[in-house]
Amino acid sequence: MAEKSAQGSERAIPDPVPPPHLPTTRAALAVDRLLDRIGSWVSWLWLAVMLVILLSVVMRYVFGQGSIMLEEITWHIYGAAWLVGLSYALVHDDHVRVDVFHELFSPKTKAWVEFCGILLLLLPFLLIFLWDAIPYFWQAYELNESSQAPDGLPARWVLKFFLPLSLVLLIVGAVARLLKCSAQLFGHPAPLHADPFIKEVDLTPPQSK
Numbered sequence: 718m719a720e721k722s723a724q725g726s727e728r729a730i731p732d733p734v735p736p737p738h739l740p741t742t743r744a745a746l747a748v749d750r751l752l753d754r755i756g757s758w759v760s761w762l763w764l765a766v767m768l769v770i771l772l773s774v775v776m777r778y779v780f781g782q783g784s785i786m787l788e789e790i791t792w793h794i795y796g797a798a799w800l801v802g803l804s805y806a807l808v809h810d811d812h813v814r815v816d817v818f819h820e821l822f823s824p825k826t827k828a829w830v831e832f833c834g835i836l837l838l839l840l841p842f843l844l845i846f847l848w849d850a851i852p853y854f855w856q857a858y859e860l861n862e863s864s865q866a867p868d869g870l871p872a873r874w875v876l877k878f879f880l881p882l883s884l885v886l887l888i889v890g891a892v893a894r895l896l897k898c899s900a901q902l903f904g905h906p907a908p909l910h911a912d913p914f915i916k917e918v919d920l921t922p923p924q925s926k
Contacts, residue, residue: 739827739901740897740909743907744893752805753805753809755805756805769794772787785866786869786870789866793875800882801879803887807891853877858878860874
């Protein structure tokens with residue numbers, strides 16, 4: 718009876734989050750924690766977006782005063798949060814996958830797919846994009862570009878700054894994931910076999926008295 722009770726208690730405990738198919742490394746762990754922290758900070762911008770939208774609606778439909786500045790603030794904050802949030806999604810492996818095929822692969826095959834995809838597709842694309850994004854931002858900064866709309870926002874270069882910033886964060890996150898793939902495939906850098914975002918869950922059944 719005590720054994721059945723222990724087995725029932727073990728089944729009642731929820732399973733932990735399934736571990737990732739890639740081990741982590743010291744460098745990747747530091748990058749993941751940094752990008753996770755940045756993503757957590759930036760997530761507060763979504764609350765700011767909702768508050769600005771609410772204020773804009775009240776101003777328009779209660780006081781009858783529309784504001785171009787509030788509308789531009791809304792999509793400026795939205796754009797900044799979305800761009801920086803891309804690296805957060807990469808760290809947490811929340812980007813879209815073709816699960817029909819990916820789930821059928823072995824851990825080593827998954828690592829090879831990611832290693833080649835990051836090295837041959839993702840990183841070259843991000844580097845080319847960054848090469849064009851830096852002068853795009855810098856030109857706006859030198860001209861002190863502002864909105865062409867009346868009563869629009871000044872210093873539009875602030876928004877354009879988030880484009881190269883997000884690309885740099887994505888590149889750093891992609892390199893960290895490349896290190897994880899290398900640890901899985903080649904054993905170098907030395908894997909830590911830990912995930913900073915998974916909390917340990919004790920699945921040991923309670924001792925019967």
